[in-house]
Amino acid sequence: MYLAKRLSIQLLVLISVVTQQTTAQPLSNKRLEVSEKHLLTDLITEAISRDEWMDANQLFVSSLQAESIKSGELDNLKLSLGLANMPIDSLDFNQEAMTQLKFSVSQMLPRGDSLALKKETWQQKGQVALVQQYQRAAQIERDVSLTWLAIFEAKQSIALIEANRGLFEQLLEVSQASYSSALGRTSQGDIIKAELELIRLEDRLASLALIEQAKYAQLGHWLGDLESWPEPNSLPQVALKQARFYPADPVHFDDKSHLDNKGHLDEKTQTPNHSITDQTLSKQFVQHPNLIELDEKAQLAQVSMSLAKQAYQPQxxxxxxxxxxxxxxxGMPRSDFLSLGVTLDMPIFSKTAQDAGVKSKQLALNAIAFEQALALKQMLAKYRVIQSKVAKLNQRHHLYQSSLIPQLKQQEDIFLAAYKSNEGPFSDVIKARIESLNAKIQALVISVALQKQKVEFNYLFATSNDFLLGADLVAPMSSY
Structure with missing residues (x-):
């Protein structure tokens, strides 16, 4: 039964790999030769270039540009042709002096600067839609990076468990032999515990395989031909975008000088490093596509308010x-008639409606100002949260690598030696090996979590200059 369960779970792991290739196109040798260093960069670039939302948005921007051209033109001339003062008794065109064939033309002019402001409104709407492309690109950059890191974490966790499963199987065989020969201190309960731990390992493998499969499916949302991309074999190292304007590392992603020799936070760095002030950060964050979009919306609201004020102007x-x-x-000739006229639409009795229209646009502009302030506060808070998380993750990473994992390995060796010399129980060996494996997996999780925080950190410092978007929607990510 145990063998059948193991085979079924191994089959699930195999299915996880196969499903990554269900939507695959023919292999691309060029992609398979991509180096690990540039793999994530190429994945992001490909994901952005293949995003259907980008294509739809580009068409929407073009439609708004066309609408702006249309709205900048005057209304059509009104032409009329009529027969005036025709005597109905004779229907004779030349009988009466006032009978005439009349051709008229009229043209209404826009109120104030409303024509130019209407055109500017549509142009500004197009600008808002265009900035949304950069916001979308920044989100794809973040999501693809986090998904790829999650895939690496699942794969490496599976590899660690697979590497240790053989050792557990050897221990089980040794314990079974010892129990059968009745020469050692192994009991039937020890054997059952060892078998249960193996089953738990198989269950963890199945769970990780499902996570890996789900993440590959999520990645397939942007990349259909997953088969043509190499798998992540080493932890992707994410470069910090912040270095472009501030070369120091106040968050201590890569600088461990804030830790003492035991991995604890130095007394001087017990609180998050605020060497970059909120004012400095705010100047950088206003370049983020999200805040640029809000700024463009504010400009649109300003133009809309100016347009509403044109209702006070006569037409x-x-x-x-x-x-x-x-x-x-x-036979006496008659002179033709020429008539000229001017009409004036005076907004005298509609002031209440005009005031309400302007007030509506003013309130919309004020609302956007609050949105901008809120978004900036959220980004500043996110920055400080990342600082705190990274400080603790670095501390844990140092403790795992320098103390916990080596000591657990030492404990494992001691318990194994004691068991071999018939001086210790078999359960201690199993427990020590499980603790050692869990520590290695947790150290992996911490290392990946640090890179994930870099991704979130980079999202805060994303700018429109990171993405060369346009008609071809190409977006090289040189920052990775």
Whole structure:
């Protein structure tokens, strides 16, 4: 039964790998030759270039640009042709002097600067939509990076368990032989415990395989041909975008000088490092696509308010008409008529409606200002949270690598030696080996978590200059 369960779980792990290739296209040797250093960069670039949302947004931007051209034109001329003052008794065109064939043209002019402001409104809407592409690119950069790191974590956890499973199986065989020969201190309970630990390992493998499969499926949302991409064999190292404007490492991602020789935080760095002030951070964060989008929306609201104010302006109209008259019945010529006129639409009795329209736009502008302040506060808070997380993760990473893992290995060797010399129980050996394996997996999780914090950190410092978007929607990520 145990063998059948093991085979079924191994089959699940195999299915996890196969499902990564279900949507695959023919292998690309060029992609398979991508170095580990640039693998994540190429994945992000490919994901952005293949994003259907980008294509849809680009078409939407083009439609707004076309609409701006349309809105910047005057209304069409109104032409009319009529027969005026025709005598109904004879229907004779030249009988009466006032009978004429009348051709008229009229044109209404826009109120104030409303025509230019309407055009600017649509142009600004297009600018808002365009900035959303950069925000989308920054989100894809973050999501693909986090997904790829999660895949690496699952793969390496599976590899660690697989590497240790053979040792557990050897221990089980030794304990079974010792129990059968009745020469050692191994009991049937020890054998059952060893078998249970193996089953738990198989269950962990199955759980990790499901996580890996789900993450590959999530990655397939952006990349369909996963088969043509190499698998992550080493932990992707994420470069900090912050270094572009501030070369120091106040968050201590890579600088461990804030830890003492025991891995504890130095007294001087017990609180998060605030060497970069909120004012300095704010100047950088305003370049983030999210805040740029809010700024563009604020400009759009400002233009909309200016357009609403044009309702206070009068609207002028021009008209002209030409009346053709036929000669009189006695042959005497009759002069044609030319008429010119001006119309004026005065907003005298609609002030309440106009005031309400302007107030509406003003309130919308004020609301965006609050959104900007809130977004900036959230980014500053996120920055400080990352500082705190990284400080603790670095401390844990140091403790695991310098103390916990070596001591657990030493404990494992001592218990194993005691068991071999018939001086210690077999359960201690199993427990020590499980603790050692768990510590290695947890150290891996911490290392990946540090890189994930770098990804979140980089998202805060993303700018529109990171993504060369446009008609071809190409976005090289040189920061990784």
């Amino acid at each position: 002028w109209g021009l008209n002209a008409s030409y009346g053709y008259r036929d000669d009189a019945e006695n």
